[in-house]
Amino acid sequence: MNLVFLGPPGSGKGTQAARLSAKLGLVHLSTGDVLRDAVKKGTPLGQQAEGYMKRGELVPDALIVSLIESKIAAGELTSGFILDGFPRTIPQAEALDGMFAKNGITLHQVILLSVPDDEIVRRLSGRWHCPTCGQGYNYPAAMPQVAGKCDKDGSLLQRRPDDEESVVRNRLGVYKKQTQPIEDYYRQKSLLREIKADRTPDQVFAALMEATAVKAAR
Ligand code: AP5
Numbered sequence: 001m002n003l004v005f006l007g008p009p010g011s012g013k014g015t016q017a018a019r020l021s022a023k024l025g026l027v028h029l030s031t032g033d034v035l036r037d038a039v040k041k042g043t044p045l046g047q048q049a050e051g052y053m054k055r056g057e058l059v060p061d062a063l064i065v066s067l068i069e070s071k072i073a074a075g076e077l078t079s080g081f082i083l084d085g086f087p088r089t090i091p092q093a094e095a096l097d098g099m100f101a102k103n104g105i106t107l108h109q110v111i112l113l114s115v116p117d118d119e120i121v122r123r124l125s126g127r128w129h130c131p132t133c134g135q136g137y138n139y140p141a142a143m144p145q146v147a148g149k150c151d152k153d154g155s156l157l158q159r160r161p162d163d164e165e166s167v168v169r170n171r172l173g174v175y176k177k178q179t180q181p182i183e184d185y186y187r188q189k190s191l192l193r194e195i196k197a198d199r200t201p202d203q204v205f206a207a208l209m210e211a212t213a214v215k216a217a218r
Contacts, residue, residue, distance in 0.1 A: 001026065001212060002106060003082045006183065007113035009171040010120040010127075012197050012204060015136075016113065017084040019205055020212070027081040029071060031064060036160075056162050056170035058088055058178060065095045072103055088179045093186070110186040111211065113197035113204070117172055124168045128157040 001024060005013040014030055021028035035053060038046030045067065049059045058064075068086060071077055087093040100107060115123075126139035130150035137144050137157060144151050162171065186192040195207045 001080055002077075002108050003212070004087070004107065004110040004186075005082055005084045005113065006110055006179070006186075006192075007197065008115060008117075008120055008175045008179075009168060010124040011113040011115045012201065013084045013113060015201060016197075016204055016208055017082045019201075020208055021082050023209070024212070025080065027076060027079070028084060029077065029081060029086075030084040031067065031086040032084075034067065035059065054161055054167075056167040057174060061089055061091045061095070064088075065092060068096065069099060072099055072105075077105065087182060090181055090185060093182045107191060109193055109212065110191045111208065112183055112192055112194045114194055115198045119198050120172065121165060121168055124163045125165055127163055128159055130155050131158050 003020075003026070005017050007013050014032070017028050017030065020026065035046070035049045039050045039053065040046070045063065048063060052059045064086060068083075077083075083096075087096050096107075099105075123138065126141070128137045128139070128144075129135065130137075130153065132153050132155040133150065135150055135152055136142075144157065146154075148157050149155070150157060161167070183192060193211045195204060195211060197204045199207075
């Protein structure tokens with residue numbers, strides 16, 4: 001099962017992709033995670049991407065397409081995967097079609113997680129993570145036992161710089177302008193399955209399991 005997860009910032013792509021990939025034994029490739037890691041390590045990719053990410057803008061298509069090309073060339077996307085956060089523009093979607101055709105890879109389904117804007121702002125303004133172990137928290141739904149500290153290792157929790165409300169609003173605008181058109185792109189190919197994601201994580205996961213099982217049975 002080869003899947004793309006699509007949806008606005010904070011719609012739960014990362015949360016659900018991690019859970020579904022563990023359940024189904026899929027590779028989970030988050031372009032946002034790869035870019036944040038590159039920024040942290042100060043690699044050339046990270047240096048080129050950092051400014052765009054801080055402002056809540058998309059990094060240039062050429063950069064991100066060559067990142068995915070390198071993952072395919074390295075054999076990381078051959079045996080079942082979830083692409084989380086890619087593609088995000090029509091040129092990226094077209095480039096992905098070309099890469100898949102060239103490498104004999106079939107895209108089975110595109111999952112769109114839909115969440116209203118107010119809920120997105122609420123979720124992202126409450127999002128914190130541990131810089132040491134990566135454990136995520138969300139105020140007030142999933143708070144640490146001691147305010148500001150990780151339950152697992154006591155590290156001081158951090159926020160993503162692009163989770164400031166003004167940047168989140170910019171990210172939402174960017175989604176509507178640059179990413180939403182690919183919903184229709186995949187709808188026309190009969191690949192899009194929309195899941196209402198303003199429900200509990202368990203309810204969203206159950207809907208995802210149902211959607212992927214139905215697709216796999218066809
Ligand atoms: P990326 O990291 O992909 O950010 P995003 O798409 O904006 O998504 P998020 O990671 O913020 O949210 P999510 O949908 O994964 O939700 P999550 O599960 O974390 O990209 C960051 C940047 O990198 C971009 O802005 C861009 O600059 C660049 N980039 C990346 N890919 C690119 C590309 N292809 N092209 C160009 N640039 C690219 O959940 C959010 C919070 O809500 C968490 O705290 C979670 O615990 C909570 N939550 C999740 N589900 C629920 C629920 N059901 N109920 C309540 N709370 C929930």
